[in-house]
Amino acid sequence: MTTILKLGGSVITDKDRRETVDVPALEAAATAVASAIDTESPVDDLVVVHGGGSYGHYHAEEHGVSTTDGTHDARAALAIHDAMKRLNGHVLDAFGQRDVPALPVHPLSVGARDAEGDLSFSLDSVRTMLAEGFVPVLHGDGVAHAGEGVTVVSGDELVVRLAEGLDADRVGLCSTVPGVLDTNDEVVPEIREFGDVAAALGGSDSTDVTGGMAAKVRALLALGAPAHIFGPDELEAFLAGDAPGTCIDG
Ligand SMILES: Nc1ncnc2c1ncn2[C@@H]1O[C@H](COP(=O)(O)OP(=O)(O)OP(=O)(O)O)[C@@H](O)[C@H]1O
Numbered sequence: 737m738t739t740i741l742k743l744g745g746s747v748i749t750d751k752d753r754r755e756t757v758d759v760p761a762l763e764a765a766a767t768a769v770a771s772a773i774d775t776e777s778p779v780d781d782l783v784v785v786h787g788g789g790s791y792g793h794y795h796a797e798e799h800g801v802s803t804t805d806g807t808h809d810a811r812a813a814l815a816i817h818d819a820m821k822r823l824n825g826h827v828l829d830a831f832g833q834r835d836v837p838a839l840p841v842h843p844l845s846v847g848a849r850d851a852e853g854d855l856s857f858s859l860d861s862v863r864t865m866l867a868e869g870f871v872p873v874l875h876g877d878g879v880a881h882a883g884e885g886v887t888v889v890s891g892d893e894l895v896v897r898l899a900e901g902l903d904a905d906r907v908g909l910c911s912t913v914p915g916v917l918d919t920n921d922e923v924v925p926e927i928r929e930f931g932d933v934a935a936a937l938g939g940s941d942s943t944d945v946t947g948g949m950a951a952k953v954r955a956l957l958a959l960g961a962p963a964h965i966f967g968p969d970e971l972e973a974f975l976a977g978d979a980p981g982t983c984i985d986g
């Protein structure tokens with residue numbers, strides 16, 4: 737069973753303090769992943785994607801780079817990319833310490849956007865890593881963008897590309913919130929159309945160039961498979977096959 741799991745940058749970092757890992761949260765997530773791949777859980781082929789948190793978003797904002805506005809300044813593109821590689825290094829360390837056979841895939845070197853902003857992303861390395869028993873770990877990053885230089889690709893976009901390209905069975909986004917919240921702050925169990933929750937949906941409370949929760953819901957509605965948004969406390973349950981938080985099924 738192929739599972740795509742996004743660890744939100746808001747979970748594994750302190751999003752309000754520049755380049756700060758939330759060590760207990762990252763360790764808890766890595767422990768949940770390690771025990772899921774070690775047991776009879778439904779997870780055999782697992783791809784992990786992580787977001788930018790207080791790493792990529794700070795640098796992207798500083799240089800005025802978003803998913804649509806790019807830069808031709810290589811130093812700016814590298815500032816974003818290097819920050820994401822630093823965070824990716826922390827994630828790989830946490831996995832490695834728990835014997836998760838994790839290997840990095842850096843989207844800057846694999847993906848590109850055309851002039852319309854559509855993302856192409858070769859899945860050869862991810863597929864081969866999976867077949868050889870590894871856990872590929874991707875991250876939000878910069879990508880070359882026709883006519884724009886380099887723009888940001890969010891982890892959420894990568895999740896959609898991976899889920900479609902690998903025909904994933906399960907898609908989970910672990911964020912800081914327990915799910916998509918309605919206007920009374922209650923978790924919405926299921927979303928089938930954007931209009932169902934549009935009034936409650938905002939961006940992110942922190943520095944975030946990729947659109948926060950509203951962008952997440954839009955991207956996941958476009959996916960051909962149900963996806964789940966849940967909080968860190970539910971990660972173990974998701975990996976065990978449960979359907980915690982909000983199910984988004986367009
Ligand atoms: N209706 C809503 N329900 C839940 N969260 C919402 C809602 N509207 C806005 N949000 C915001 O969306 C945030 C989650 O999106 P965000 O992009 O910050 O998360 P992430 O994917 O975990 O982090 P990152 O983008 O760094 O990977 C929440 O922390 C909250 O501030």
Ligand SMILES: C=C(C)CCOP(=O)(O)O
Nearest residue numbers: 787788792876890891946
């Ligand atoms: C800002 C960068 C480089 C990554 C954004 O990824 P996201 O946090 O998944 O939206």
